[in-house]
Amino acid sequence: MDIIQRTEAILKTLEGSELCTRQAGQVRQLVERMQRLEMTLAVIGQFKRGKTSLVNRILEDDVLPVGIVPITAAVTRIRYQEGRTSRSARVWFQNGLCEEVDAGDLHKYISEQENRDNERGVAEVELCTDSEFLKDGLVLVDTPGVGSVHENNSRSAYDFARESDGVIFMLSVDSPINQIEIDFLKNTRRFAGKFYFVVNKIDIIDEEELQEYLDYCNALICSIMEIEPGSEEAGAIRLIPVSAKRDRGIDQLKEMIRQDLVHSSRTIMEDSASHKLQEILKDTRRQISDYREVLKMAPNVFHRRFQDMHEELQKWEKKCEGLPEHAPDGSTKTYLRADLNEEKARLSEKVKQLFGIEYVYEVNRTEAGQILSRDEYAAELTNTCRELEKTMDTIFMYKEENAYTVARRIEDLNILLHTLDRYMLQ
Numbered sequence: 361m362d363i364i365q366r367t368e369a370i371l372k373t374l375e376g377s378e379l380c381t382r383q384a385g386q387v388r389q390l391v392e393r394m395q396r397l398e399m400t401l402a403v404i405g406q407f408k409r410g411k412t413s414l415v416n417r418i419l420e421d422d423v424l425p426v427g428i429v430p431i432t433a434a435v436t437r438i439r440y441q442e443g444r445t446s447r448s449a450r451v452w453f454q455n456g457l458c459e460e461v462d463a464g465d466l467h468k469y470i471s472e473q474e475n476r477d478n479e480r481g482v483a484e485v486e487l488c489t490d491s492e493f494l495k496d497g498l499v500l501v502d503t504p505g506v507g508s509v510h511e512n513n514s515r516s517a518y519d520f521a522r523e524s525d526g527v528i529f530m531l532s533v534d535s536p537i538n539q540i541e542i543d544f545l546k547n548t549r550r551f552a553g554k555f556y557f558v559v560n561k562i563d564i565i566d567e568e569e570l571q572e573y574l575d576y577c578n579a580l581i582c583s584i585m586e587i588e589p590g591s592e593e594a595g596a597i598r599l600i601p602v603s604a605k606r607d608r609g610i611d612q613l614k615e616m617i618r619q620d621l622v623h624s625s626r627t628i629m630e631d632s633a634s635h636k637l638q639e640i641l642k643d644t645r646r647q648i649s650d651y652r653e654v655l656k657m658a659p660n661v662f663h664r665r666f667q668d669m670h671e672e673l674q675k676w677e678k679k680c681e682g683l684p685e686h687a688p689d690g691s692t693k694t695y696l697r698a699d700l701n702e703e704k705a706r707l708s709e710k711v712k713q714l715f716g717i718e719y720v721y722e723v724n725r726t727e728a729g730q731i732l733s734r735d736e737y738a739a740e741l742t743n744t745c746r747e748l749e750k751t752m753d754t755i756f757m758y759k760e761e762n763a764y765t766v767a768r769r770i771e772d773l774n775i776l777l778h779t780l781d782r783y784m785l786q
């Protein structure tokens with residue numbers, strides 16, 4: 361079975377269970393990326409290593425904001441578009457909406473100072489350029505710092521390492537590799553296809569000091585990656601010294617990446633897809649085990665949770681009834697599908713709080729801007745609440761008295777686990 365068939369088979373299995381909606385979504389994205397033959401290369405590392413500066417140098421355009429203070433609070437995805445010379449970017453919000461903004465204004469959305477704790481709800485920024493380097497389907501991703509004081513940032517760096525086919529891991533000669541970076545590398549080495557270790561800021565030291573720093577990095581990376589020092593594998597670790605500020609070493613880095621893309625893009629992609637599937641399968645097992653824990657809950661606690669859920673959803677339905685038909689100026693009030701997405705995210709949050717499992721709704725970006733009348737909006741939200749209650753009843757077999765139904769669900773779950781095990785690499 362090749363990787364595409366395996367991925368599709370896993371997708372089918374995950375789609376068959378209400379418990380795995382998030383993971384099914386991840387696999388669906390993986391399939392799409394493989395079909396588009398798109399390779400994602402994420403630049404990851406601690407704050408101020410010079411990640412954004414490097415991205416600008418690679419693109420040969422100072423398009424992204426760089427700073428002495430932590431600047432990047434959201435992920436920026438850069439892809440090729442023919443003839444795209446305008447410096448406009450798309451900001452995607454978590455509710456699925458999108459805004460076209462001038463690249464010069466990006467700092468308002470992606471800097472920690474102007475978008476503290478991501479209060480604007482930015483999901484990511486998309487920038488299209490006609491940079492030759494990205495022409496063959498390479499998507500470059502600038503990420504926030506690993507291990508920042510802002511938890512939500514470090515989470516997205518991890519998420520992006522998970523999503524990427526390759527990682528440019530950014531080090532800089534002005535500080536040693538710290539524990540946060542070590543932990544990050546230990547956790548991510550399993551699922552990124554290819555690592556490039558870029559050592560930045562070489563303009564501030566001399567040749568001799570640089571060699572010392574590179575040797576130190578090589579030894580440390582070997583130990584983190586569990587590679588025998590001096591072995592062939594250790595020799596294959598690429599440490600690429602650059603200065604993003606003085607534009608040194610950038611061409612060598614680009615050439616290296618280009619060579620890999622030309623010669624082994626398929627292998628890199630298949631390798632990384634295989635790693636990712638494995639991670640998704642593990643995550644699914646975790647979700648199922650969380651679910652089983654809930655089933656073991658004492659009946660009175662279990663009952664209380666369902667009561668809370670019921671009361672909560674009743675409140676939501678009441679809110680729907682009270683939604684205004686007119687805006688303050690007397691005109692007919694309209695609603696957006698994006699608002700509905702936000703409500704659904706809140707419902708997911710509630711499920712997580714009450715039952716400790718993830719139940720996510722997929723956000724459809726193309727429909728987020730759809731305008732709904734008050735009645736349509738209220739009807740859809742009410743319906744979502746009712747469906748959710750029914751689904752929770754089914755999933756947890758709440759008040760289910762029919763022994764056959766219970767047996768069937770347990771049997772289905774066992775089959776699901778068994779199937780997932782079959783797809784896990786040993």
Ligand SMILES: Nc1nc2c(ncn2[C@@H]2O[C@H](COP(=O)(O)OP(=O)(O)O)[C@@H](O)[C@H]2O)c(=O)[nH]1
Nearest residue numbers: 407408409410411412413426427561603604605
């Ligand atoms: N000396 C020197 N400074 C650099 C270099 N690259 C970036 N910087 C500086 O390091 C700081 C952080 O850069 P930035 O790209 O925002 O880092 P990021 O947080 O990793 O994205 C800025 O003040 C940059 O000017 C370099 O190659 N040499």
Ligand SMILES: [Mg+2]
Nearest residue numbers: 411412431432
């Ligand atoms: Mg940055």
